[in-house]
Amino acid sequence: MSLLKYESQVREPLVDGSKTYHDVTEDICKPVEAAPSRLWWIGFIISVALLLFGVVSLYEEVVYGTGMWNLNKTVGWGWDITNFVWWVGIGHAGTLISAILLLFRQGWRTGVNRAAEAMTIFAVICAGQFPIWHMGRVWMAFFVMPYPNTRGPLWVNFNSPLLWDVFAISTYFTVSLLFWYSGLIPDMATLRDRAKKKWAKLFYGVASFGWTGSTKHWQRHESLSLVLAGLSTPLVLSVHTIVSFDFATSVIPGWHTTIFPPYFVAGAIFSGFAMVQTLMLVTRKVMHLEDYITISHIENMNKVIVLTGSIVGCAYLTELFMAWYSAVKYEQDVFFKYRIAGPYGWSYWLMMTCNVITPQLFWSKKLRRNIAFTFLMSVVVNIGMWFERFVIIVSSLYRDYLPSSWSVYYRPTIWEVGFYLGSFGLFFTCYFLFSKYFPVIAIAEIKHILKKSGESFKEAMDPLEAQTVEEFAHDHVHAH
């Protein structure tokens, strides 16, 4: 029996300290059950204030129209679609961690998957706002749904990548939510059974759906998680692929490239992991979860960041090469005159620095395990990834085929910026509520790996590790 739980000593423990099952419950439930700290209130109030500013900005846009934004004749997509792609990209890490790493049997996902999935859901909610409000007449947003109507019935265009986006984003949101919540049910039951206050008994009682922990239910739960992971894996890749189709299927120099799908997916994972780092580094410190989100978890995520950052860098260089190799004048001009140089050249070089050059520092193990440096890098990467989308959108649009319509320098109005800040407000308001009222670490999953990968249980394997193969075989191999 014990041998089945054996894991190589070369791997670092996933749970530090000598914990029992009860300690795990205590450690993760305590911050949920305690009163919110002063720091929590400060953060929460700032987030709500930002959210309210976003609401005011949207009010201006809805009442007076999209003219309140500085979009012009050629730059028809500006900050709004940049923000949309940026948030969708961030929303990719959660499902990657919970689905792809589950299929790859990566034990370290258990420490971070719950919060990363929550982050995914909030990021997708934020992302969805941008195309919806960009429609201008937002009260007609339901026109994107294919329903029998009195206009013919005139159906939506199923050939349009913009419609594929509607299906992709809403499916992604629904599936991520179901995946996240089905994993939460057992942990909500843990909180319900510990609850002392009346409201907590009510809230966690309703939220845990009457979970008992029956073996049959766990068996179905495992099957459900596995299949949902299997479904989410191609789904997560499809979503950013489809987002990239918004650009790649158009005939606009700088967008019309076949490498967009893999390039966007790598970029999404890159920025998503950076956002997970930003949140996790703060969460583990404030909620004292350093034993569960260990330095080795952080290092693993940094490895993903340096890998995907290099893929993204490779894609940038491929684009430049293909522009030159294509011998198409328009393509070459967009890359070599309007992106690298020109009035928006600064954003290209900012993107290059943040996404390609600085993440290479993560080849150093020392820096990968440095918390302050990781935090700084996680912010830098997300700035870089925002500028990547800005460069792709604006530098391809601001000079089109007709020089007479070339636009003046595009800079956003306060309401465009306000909308973006508002999405931060929405994101962090959700995250603060989540981190206060929900278990930020998957309690049941940590217990599941505890005896395999907990520090004290790994130490118990030391005498086994010291044995020679012959001794080991003599002790443990039995003729059946």
Next chain:
Amino acid sequence: MSVKKFVVGCFDDEKTLFPAVKSSRKEGYKIHDVYTPFPVHGLDHAMGLRETSLHTAGFIYAITGTTTALSFMSWVFTKDWPMNIGGKPHLPLPAFIPIIFELTVLCAAVGMVLTFCYLSQLAPFVKKDHFHLRATDDLFVMPIEVTEKTNLEEVKAFLQNAGAVEVFEKEAETGWWVGRYDSDKKMFEKEEIVTA
């Protein structure tokens, strides 16, 4: 739904739980269920439960989504409102792939989660009897059903010998009802009207 009587044995380690499950079955005791704080791999086999066919249901939901998306879009573009878009074919299959895929995944995921909740009787405001509050914390709780042939003391002694850290008798409702965890009141019961 019925109220039954149980002898409940609580274990604090999988190492004692597995032999206990095995010997209970050998002794012929009727294990009602084993409640665990996390999925214990192999426990379902040890208890003799059959494999779940939830994934088969998932497959059926998935192909339902696939066929719905494909047939609907084909019908719209060839029969209901054929449109000439630059002389392109009316049935552009490659352009249908993204939506077909998304609907496949959506139907499979939603269908499976609903089936899972239905089979396991999970929903908001569902209330059940719990044998031990620590079954979601650190105890593996095994209730053994009491029948008219059961010798209570024998079962208790058996569980204690098997390494249970806690053994007690409990009468419990085996089904579910609509209720809230902050009050014992059943939501569908009429309140007594007190008249002066």
